[in-house]
Amino acid sequence: MYEFTYHKPTSIADAVKLLGADADAKALAGGQTFIPVLKQRLNKPSAVIDLAGLGLSGIRAEGNRVVIGAMTTHHAIATSPDIAKAIPGLTTMAGWIGDTQVRHRGTMGGSLANNDPTACYPAAVLALNATIRTDKRSIAADDYFQGMFTTALEPGELITEIEFPLPVEKSAYAKFRNPASRYAMVGVFVAKSSAGVRVAITGAAQNGVFRHKEMEEALGKSWSPDAVAKIKTSPEALNSDIHGSAEYRAHLITVMAKRAVAAAG
């Protein structure tokens, strides 16, 4: 690992200032992606700004929304009775990330900022029509994800909270895990709320998470596994690697979508 200066600011304003003052400064959340990257010397920050002192961890109700702090860990989300009641699909999703030790440190904000094409949170946030709040503005999920490891965040912009509109009538996540890394080979998050039916797919596409409009339409007409059973996805823009071909991933999308709808009830 290259050496860097470590900072642990105690206010969002100070963190933003530190990040703004130095183009090579980088934010650190749970470190479950960033530290392995640093260990491989794939990144050479001059300064690392630890976000743990900003008070950004916690889950609260705010009118007809649930608001989750960016530094809230996967473990805290997976074990929150409030989340289990309001958005059960989110509970399942968070509980299936990596392993217990990764979930004890990794955060929702870190996962969303990273936007790994095989990460789970992007699917949940997109399907649940959530809004990403930053130190500067609010960004709708539909505008936030912009391709593999690419988001609407500007350099130095910090995610502070994520807000999920309630009520969510139905929600579920089905994931086919890569047995070695435990990331999603294909993950499908289905949700039904006043915003209609939304289906988000992660793990499959080269460009990361996307909404499956054809499945959304079919489920809007009839919410049942049969409604998506015959919907095929073109393998054209899907990933092909040693774990599975694009055709295999296309097939998995239908299988996982059926399972997610069945799980949502």
Next chain:
Amino acid sequence: MPQLSLTVNGKSHAVEVEGRTLLVELLREKLGLTGTHIGCDTSQCGACVVHVDGRSIKSCTMLALQAEGASVTTIEGLAKPDGTLHPMQEMFREHHALQCGFCTPGMVMSAIDLVQMHPDGLTEHEIREGLEGNLCRCTGYHNIVKAIAAAWPLMHGKQVPAAAE
């Protein structure tokens, strides 16, 4: 160099570390606690698991400075000063839950957290799922699972509820 204060196995330490020093490097190289192992560089194997403020974490994926003010427990901190083993260590021995022993410190630390997080009972399935972050290349896991199941009643001071078995 930045100063760091933390407690390790009940003893307070004030040390100088670099920004990039990992918690596992601090434990092994500065404090001489070599029971915590490093088995990979992808945060997947769990040989480095220790407890930070009571929670199991991978010490290869945490900066030492992130542990400022924290209380850390390593495998060396489990046995009593007179040498009496922690029930989990005792059950690993009893059930022959190790061969080469490389993964064992991490396994034991993860297993203790797993048992603590399940005060109402722990099924075999939950044990297997709970060990997802720990890889063993020789025992074949069965005896590790048996050892953890046997440690549950010892750690909670009661029998496993019937429904959980």
